[in-house]
Amino acid sequence: MTRSTGSNRLQPGPRVAGNRTLGVAAVDPVPIFRDGLAAMVQRAPGLHWVGQAANQHAILQLSEQLRPDVVLLDSGLDPQGHLVRLLSTGDRNVVIVMLVRHAHRTPQYLAGLVEAGAHGIVPRAAEARRLSEAIHRTHADRHYVDPTLAALTVKPKRAQNGDSGMRVQMPLSRREYQVLQLLAEGLENAAIARMLFLSVETVRTHVKSILRKLSARDRTHAVTTAFRTGILVIQPDDPRTDTAPAPRR
Template sequence: MTRSNEPGRAPQGSPPVRSLGVAAVDPVPFTREGLSSIVQRTPGLHWAGHAGNPHAALQLAEQVHPDVILLDSGLDPHGHLTKLLVAGDPALLVVVMVREAHKNPAYLQSAMLAGAHGALPRNAEARRLIETIRRAHLDRRFLDPALAPLAAPQRQGLRGGDSLVSARRPRMPLSRREYQVLQLVAEGLENAAIAKLLYLSVETVRTHVKSILRKLSARDRTHAVTIAFRNGILIAQPEDTPERGTPGQASTPPSGMAEYRAR
């Protein structure tokens, strides 16, 4: 599938102007709806879709090819998802929406080293969001003024060869597909269900699971999940992630296409 490419408005008789496809990766439906509204009313931008968790974010990137992904820092506190998204599509821009808990030099350094192209506070005003998207698109790197002071130690460390730079560089031993499979294993899905969600054969899923066990030096699936959480490869859901169903009711599958929506 080709990159999202909707024409923008242009003067009559002029060739159509290509608009930027913007998608969001955020666990909160209300936040996603707000981002969609802001993008859709902004000239030069169009809404490309959303995802509610990391593995659905990779599906969104692979199938829709947005130009920009707005990524909640709560879903990627160590930069692993950012690194996989950028590695899979060098043209993709990742703009991190930074939560209060992550407003510190260590997180910003980690995000930028992982490949993020822009960052702004998650509670920023709409005009600052649009500015960050546009500046990141033009310059391939932009920090909102509210976060820029936090990046000063990062720049000093990079110039001085500080060991913190290498220490903070995200280490992701798994491939994109292995990361998705492990996410689903952690959610309790068996190989057949994982194969259905990722459009793979069951045998291919088995191969990925074996590779995950080997790379993490895990005895079994449960041990692999434990190691992944301990090492920050997998993360607990952010605190404001909505509950999935109530006791006595069947909840929506936590990581299927219900969590991924194209425009």
């Protein structure tokens, strides 16, 4: 049986020959890309598909409800490493594999991912077999870097001086971040409470805390401040950003 909740598709995973398979979830803004990841996982030995999400707050909710073993995360949704930190601190057992877009293949960004808690780093355009292998190796070793990105993970001088290239700190808790995401989508307190299975009073408390931490006058100001400082990001939706630009002829 499959259960759908908003932008998530939730389903129980199978067990194969008495051995536990790894439950995989993914967050990516492109529906056809998520469907491709689901198909790849369902075909791969030793893996099963847990669910998918299109945005940050949905993957946090999915992670809380279904506890996947591995989360595949599009780097376009996490340019500052905030989501990696929230996922890793929310569940110390979850393994996070970053699917890195071409624009993010820099030493500073990759060093920042590792510092934030990412376990695996793989190109977003990786072939299915390479990604399947990367999932297994990352889960087994708690660390994996695709060979094509290995040269970029040599610690840059700026990172050695404590600058990873991700300067924006996350002042919000995991739940406050979810509430802020939903505020940015224009939801009122009652709707947020229903989505997150909270009381309306609890949501009000979170909103007040968000306003205080962001020094915001109201909800609109809080959302504006979050986008300006990089706590929230504009959702990427162009799959062409995954690949290197074509050479000029």
